[in-house]
Amino acid sequence: MNEAGPLPRAPIADAATAPRGRRFRAVPLRLLIPNIITLFALGLGLTAIRLAMEGSIEWAVSAVAGAAVLDGLDGRIARALKGTSRFGAELDSLADFVDFGVAPALVLYVADLHAAKNFGWVAALLFAMACALxxxxxxxxxxxxxxxxxxxxxxxxxxxxxxxxGLLPIYLHYAFDLGPPTPGSAVLESLYVLGVALLLASRVPHFSGKSLGRVPREYVAVVLVGVAAALLLLFNFPMQALVAVTLAYLASIPFAVRRYRALNRAAQ
Known part of the structure; x- marks a missing residue:
C-alpha cells in the first residue's frame, strides 16, 4: 500500500487569466464592400415592388435600373479589391432573382399586364421563372x-x-404617352415578355461586356463625351433613353451570335 499520500493536483488556472480562443474570425473590409453593394441593390429591387404597388411605376422602373447599375459595379469592385468569395457569389445570385426576376415581373403586371388578366399573370410568372433558370x-x-x-x-x-x-412596354407607355393599357395591347405586351423570357432561358449567346474596362488613350476624350451625353439624356429623358438602350441591346444580339459562331469555328 502506498503511504506517500494523495498525488499533487495540477494548479487550476484562473478563469480571468486563462487564454481565450477567438470565437469569430475577423472578416476583411474588402470582402464586405461588394456584399454591402449587393444588399443595397436588393433593397432597390424590393423598393421597386413597393413603388409599383403604390402606383409609382416610373420610380419603380428607376429602382430596377438602379439595381442593374449596382449589379454591374459590385462584381467589378470585388475583383478590383480581390474580395470575391463563394458567399458573395451566392448572395449576388439570390439578390439578382429578386431584383431582375420578381421585381420586373410584378412591376410589369401592375403597370400593364393586368389588363390581359390570367394571360398577363402567366407571362409575368414565366418571366420570373426564366430568370431563376x-x-x-x-x-x-x-x-x-x-x-x-x-x-x-x-x-x-x-x-x-x-x-x-423586359420593361420596354413601360418605357414606351411613358415615353410616348400611349394611355392606359387595353386588353389587346396587354396581350401583345405579354407576348413580348414571353419572348424575353425565352431569351433568358435559352442558350443564345450575348456579349458579356467583360472586355470593357480599358480604353485606348486616343479614344479617352470621345468616350468621356459619350458617357456625359448618355448621362444627360438619361436624366432629362429617362424613358426615351431606356427605349434607345433597349433597342440597341436587342440589335446587338444577332452580332453576338455571329461572332460566337465565328470564334467557335476557329477554335475547332
Missing part, C-alpha cells in the same frame, strides 16, 4: 473550364439585361 445555369457554369474566348459571352440573356429589356 438563367441564374441557376450561370452558377453551374462558373465551375466549368471554358476557353478564354467564351468568357466574353453570356449563355442566354443575362438577368440584369433581361429586366431592362
Amino acid at each position: 438563367r441564374l441557376a445555369r450561370f452558377n453551374v457554369m462558373i465551375d466549368e473550364d471554358q476557353p478564354a474566348w467564351r468568357k466574353t459571352f453570356f449563355v442566354g440573356m443575362p438577368a440584369p439585361a433581361g429586366a431592362i429589356v
Whole structure:
C-alpha cells in the first residue's frame, strides 16, 4: 500500500487569466464592400415592388435600373479589391432573382399586364421563372473550364439585361404617352415578355461586356463625351433613353451570335 499520500493536483488556472480562443474570425473590409453593394441593390429591387404597388411605376422602373447599375459595379469592385468569395457569389445570385426576376415581373403586371388578366399573370410568372433558370445555369457554369474566348459571352440573356429589356412596354407607355393599357395591347405586351423570357432561358449567346474596362488613350476624350451625353439624356429623358438602350441591346444580339459562331469555328 502506498503511504506517500494523495498525488499533487495540477494548479487550476484562473478563469480571468486563462487564454481565450477567438470565437469569430475577423472578416476583411474588402470582402464586405461588394456584399454591402449587393444588399443595397436588393433593397432597390424590393423598393421597386413597393413603388409599383403604390402606383409609382416610373420610380419603380428607376429602382430596377438602379439595381442593374449596382449589379454591374459590385462584381467589378470585388475583383478590383480581390474580395470575391463563394458567399458573395451566392448572395449576388439570390439578390439578382429578386431584383431582375420578381421585381420586373410584378412591376410589369401592375403597370400593364393586368389588363390581359390570367394571360398577363402567366407571362409575368414565366418571366420570373426564366430568370431563376438563367441564374441557376450561370452558377453551374462558373465551375466549368471554358476557353478564354467564351468568357466574353453570356449563355442566354443575362438577368440584369433581361429586366431592362423586359420593361420596354413601360418605357414606351411613358415615353410616348400611349394611355392606359387595353386588353389587346396587354396581350401583345405579354407576348413580348414571353419572348424575353425565352431569351433568358435559352442558350443564345450575348456579349458579356467583360472586355470593357480599358480604353485606348486616343479614344479617352470621345468616350468621356459619350458617357456625359448618355448621362444627360438619361436624366432629362429617362424613358426615351431606356427605349434607345433597349433597342440597341436587342440589335446587338444577332452580332453576338455571329461572332460566337465565328470564334467557335476557329477554335475547332
